[in-house]
Amino acid sequence: MNYRNLLKGGLAAAMAFTMAACSSNSGSASGSTDSQPSSDGSEKAAFKLGGSGPLTGGAAVYGTAVYNALKIAVDEVNAAGDIQFDLNFQDDAHDPEKAVTAYGVLKDGGMQMSVLTVTSSPGAAVAPLYDEDNIFAITPSGSSLAVIYADAANKAGSYGNCFQMCFTDPNQGSASAVYLKDHADLGTKIAVIFKSDDNYSSGINDTFQAEAKDIGLDVVYTGSFTEDSATDFSVQLTQAKDAGADLIFLPIYYDPASLILTQANGMGYAPTFFGCDGLDGLLTLEGFDTALAEGVYMLTPFSADATDDRTKNFVKKYQDLYGETPNQFAADAYDCVFAIAQALKNGNATPDMSTDELTDILVKQFTSMTYDGVTGESMTWSETGEVTKAPMAVVIKDGVYVGAE
């Protein structure tokens, strides 16, 4: 009897939830999901800014960081008063299929411009949809070429309305190689450990190897691993050590990198570790002894210890609200909002314009303006949507990122 009542209760609760969901869903279609109150309280018309990223699942760290930073940036822009944004950010769980449905939700919500997606493969799946509907989009961290080119392998068929705030994967690989050539003091015999079934990692590795050959870097060992073998790196580390490597290049995400650091430490092997933006997040990883990350270099356009006012203000706000230091994903997202705001302001855009007009204005502005943000000074964008900004290396010292010379 009790069991039956419990069941009925559960069923009723579930139905109530579903109905509530349906009704509030229809509400958000006409209005906003995460609207930020404008500072002066007046009912100013707002630009509808959309976007999606992984708020659940394995890549949730990135999506959450971007979402948090977007909220801060939108708040600040709205408070400044010139431009009003109405943010609608959806979960795509780092899955192209879900990103496409999230795009449907955003479009139903009347999105006028977007921060595209946080991660690359969902970005590649929705970019053609943005192209078809001619909605302007700039991704904070979708670094794959497929996000801005229809034919990424030949770098052809640029969408024209999809832009990137981060470096593309190939650029990171060649920039790393050039940096290591210029800084021979870090190490001259280089080993590479990359993840072969990950498009970010193998993309960087490809261009790194090509550039290394061109400029004459001494790559003594290249090892790879896959998702299924990302738990034990003793083989790769031993081989790198036997090959005499004094620097290990890690174009991978921070999760496997933390294991590599731990295992290298366990076998008493202490080369210099050098990674790309994927290593960002190493210090906030739960259960990882951050002392092991001391002296790790990474190529990233953002360091949270920079002393300019813009970075200091952003880092402080982020720490106050979310209790952790923002990573480079968050910084890129923060810049996306301000870059769009700047372009809208310079182009004299108003929220009642059609998306075609807005896209025209934004594309024209983005390809002609220079933007100063937390991830770099005087950034410019090419017509294909790639960003040009100075790469910068940071090193972890005493548990914080410090700019390397």
Add this chain to the structure above:
Amino acid sequence: MMKNFFSKLFDQKLRSRTISYLLVIIAFIILQLMSSTGSLSSLLKSLLVPVCCYTVAAIGLNLNVGFSGELNLGQAGFMSVGAFTGICVSGMLASMITNPVLRLIIAIIAGALIAALMGYIIGIPVLKLQGDYLAIVTLAFGQIIKSIITNMYLGFDENGLHVSFVENKVTLASGGKMLLQGPMGATGTQRIASFAIGIILILCALTIVYNLIYSKSGRAIMGCRDNRIAAESIGINVANTKMLAFIISASLAGAAGALYGLNYSTLVPNKFDFNTSILILVFVVLGGLGNMTGTIISTTVLMLLPELLRSLQDYRMLIYAIVLIVIMLVTNNAFLQAKAAKLRESLIKGKKGAKLS
């Protein structure tokens, strides 16, 4: 004559079949009407084709799990084979066949055939064994397919196909196109999948499955499931019979995969992992083993639910899980099952009573 035909459609034997067809056709008509009047939201539009794909894969899996009684944990692997075959075929034929519908149909058939071939190769040793070996082997198959496609580079130009493994050594003549790029999977695919073809695919899948299970072979399949020894004793070749169900199941997954792959401009091999296989199995189990109508409904509901719950933000997946558990409890509750049976009985009695009077 006409009346006779209709009453026959709702006969005990054919009722479930008719209901399945009607459900699909009515859903199609309603959605088409909504779409033509512009009242269909972009969200629902983006879900139409994937729901069709998962439904077809789930119908196939239900044939294998529900009727043949063999657990298959690699349905996503067959979808993957079908999807990447379909994408490659479509990519290669792009310049020759400009009609997207024709190209889509050829791609779907190719996907189904290659998946069926894979199923046949796996089935030869495994289906001769008794026990859960098919589950183990299909589980491994899914992983192997994922690994192979992740490491495969496939390009196409006027000289034909170029393949390389692990490292991208493919160099193409100008005008050539990379079809598969290792971990990046397929990018820049022409999106030629359509909802109408999806519905036709579901109807084809239903026709194939219903015609099979109401045939002599179908009774043999169920016989092997219920009592292998008894089936063998009356001269049924158990391995071959189970093989028939398994191959059809695999080919339906392949066809579904081809449609799925051609619905997105990007497809990564990691999409079809173990979780996707389990997801399809969940659709089948919640819909009811051997119940095709239930499979269609459960697939649709479980695909729509997380999207409709979007406004709940952080609680979305939590509630999705709760709903799953509630459905499982309710459908397996003896009390409710008895009630439902009674209701059905009284409906049939009412109909018969009306007929008599």
